[in-house]
Amino acid sequence: MNKLKTISISSISATTLTLLLLNSCAPQSNYKAVEFEIPTSYRFQTEASLQDSVGISDISWKAFFSDEGLTALIQKGLDHNFDMQNAIKNIEIANQKLKQAKVAWLPSISLDAANVAYQWRSDNYYGTPSSNYYKDKGSDAPSSMYVNSAQYISGLDLSWEVDIWGKIKSQSAQTLAIYLQTHEAKKAIQTELIAKIAEGYYNLLLLDAQMEVARTNYELTENTLKIVQLQRDAGQITSLAIQQTRSQMLVAKALIPSLKQQIAVQENALSLLTGQLPTQIERDTKLADVKYEESLSTGVPLYMVGSRPDVREAELELKIKNANVGVTQVSRYPSLTIDLSGGVNSMLSGNWFSIPGSLFGSLVGGLTQPIFKNRKLKTAYEIAKLERTQAEIDFQKTVYTAINDVTDALIVLESLNEQLDIAEEQVSTSRLGIKQSNLLFNSGYATYLEIINTQRVALESELNLNKLKQNKLLARIKLYKSLGGGWQ
Structure with missing residues (x-):
């Protein structure tokens, strides 16, 4: 930066007025909303899911999840989760920076309460001792290490950069967008946290259900084994029947310790x-x-775009990059600074606060224009524009990803409804098969192999049905999350 000139006191008002008038034609970086194609509905969206334009994203998580145990667990997570606590601190940090940005246009004032400065010199120094200092002290100046200068200063310094091009305004817009980003980040963390807790809780319920199925099947095969042993003792079947029946019993029994382990691990994760x-x-x-x-x-995609925290965070990032274009652009233009200082200054401590003899004051206006900075300023401006374009691309990608997430959730839910109908029919059929095979086996019309096969099919179908029930609950959570719900 090369200072071109120092403005005299008489010309400051006229120069300031002229530069302030230039603000009307100053370059601006006002944010303009990005326009790109957004569909009016989701792919595979049914008439039932398009009940209104808003959708379930506006439903509070306490209303979306009716299980009291789950809601209590979620509330505990919101109160004590470490990521949530950090997100709150990030908001507080950003709030402090925003408060600073709001007063950035004001001049900076510093108080020099008591500044005492001495300079000592020796024989070979080109100057001479300060005669007034030693005269007032009543002593002759020494030949070496004499006091060459002494100052006692107290005063106020004011420095103000006039925001003629809107640089400070753009910086304030940046800070505000960053502050709002922290709020959206907290919402995104909360949505993710609620989804993870709900998924973990439903996984526990699945493991409990699988444990119940495993124990029931184990007891069933254990009873079958007793009957097979009686038949073997009566000479009706061979020992092979006992081995095969015991193998089926151990399949169900082996599930129990494995499920206990998974339950404990899931509880630790929650x-x-x-x-x-x-x-x-x-x-x-x-x-x-x-x-x-x-x-x-x-609801409709347009409403979802405005409610998903990650989408709003991406748009705020675009606003930050857009404001940075304004900052880097005006950094290439002249800057006007006004410096004002005043107070008391004396060579001797006894005259420090002698008024008016020790009073001093100065007023300087400086107009500075960067001329050659090794292309740093232009490079920063060009990079800022490219980064803004990148932010536009990222914003559009985030929106399209969000729409894709909702579409995927709708497809999964629709498919799971069909799979659940089939799985429930399989379970009903397998339960009926167990009853009939037991009757036939006890009457001598069915073999132990038929019994074993029926029990195996029943175990698999029960486990599969429970898994599909959990998958539907998880798909509902995914849909709720993908629509931007959970932070209300």
């Missing part, structure tokens, strides 16, 4: 999500008893 040490997770609900609304309103 404890960490809620900011707690590993502990047991209370739950009174069974997977089959979880209640929910079958019909889900997804």
Whole structure:
């Protein structure tokens, strides 16, 4: 930066007025909303899911999840989760920076309360001792290490950069967007946290249901084994029947310790999500008893774009990059600074506050124009424009990803409804098969192999049905999350 001139006091008002008038034609970087294609509805969206334009994203998580145990667990997570606590601190940090940005246009004022400065010199120094200093002290100046200069200063300094091109305005817009970003980041973390807790809770319910199926099947095959042993003792069948029946019994029995392990690991994961040490997770609900609304309103994509935290965060990032274009652009233009200082200054401490003899004051206006900075300023401006374009691309990608997420969730839900109907029919058929095969086996019209096969099919179909029930609950969570719900 090369200072071109120093403006005299008499010309400051006229120069300032002239430059302030130039503000009307100053370059601006006002944000303009990006325009790109957004569909009016989602692919595979049904009439039932398009009940209104808003959708389930406006439903509070407390209303979306009806299980009291789950809602209590979510609330604990919101209160104690470590990522949530950090997100709140990030908001507080950004708030402090925003407060600073709001007063950035004001001049900076510093107080020099008591500045005492001495300079000592020796024989070979080109100057001479200060005669007044030693005269007032009543002593002769020494030949070496004499006091060459002494100053006692107290005063106020004011420095003000006039925002003639809107640089400070653009910086304030940046800071505001960053502050709002922290709020959207917190919402995104909350949505993700609620989804993870709900998924973990429903996984526990699935493991509980699988444990119940495994134990029931184990008891069933154990009873079958006793009957087979009696038949072997009566000479009706061979020992091979006992081995095969016992193998089927051990398949169900082996599931029990494996499920116990998975339950404990899942409980630990939920404890960490809620900011707690590993502990047991209370739950009174069974997977089959979880209640929910079958019909889900997804609304329209345009509304979802305005409610998803990550989409709003991406748009705020675009606003930050846009404001940076303005900052880098005006950095290439002249800057006007006004410096004002005043106070008391004396060579001797005894005259420090002698008024008016020790008073001093100065007023300087400086107009500075960058001329050659090794292309740094132009490079920064060109990069800022390219980064703004990148932010536009990222914003559009985020919007399209969000629409894709909703579409995927709708497809999964539709498919799961069909799979559940088939799985429930399979379970009904396998349960009926067990009853009939037991009757036939006891009457001597069915072999032990038919019994074993029927029990195996029943075990697999029960486990599969429970898994599909959990998958539907998880798909509902994914749809709720993808629509931007969960942070209300």
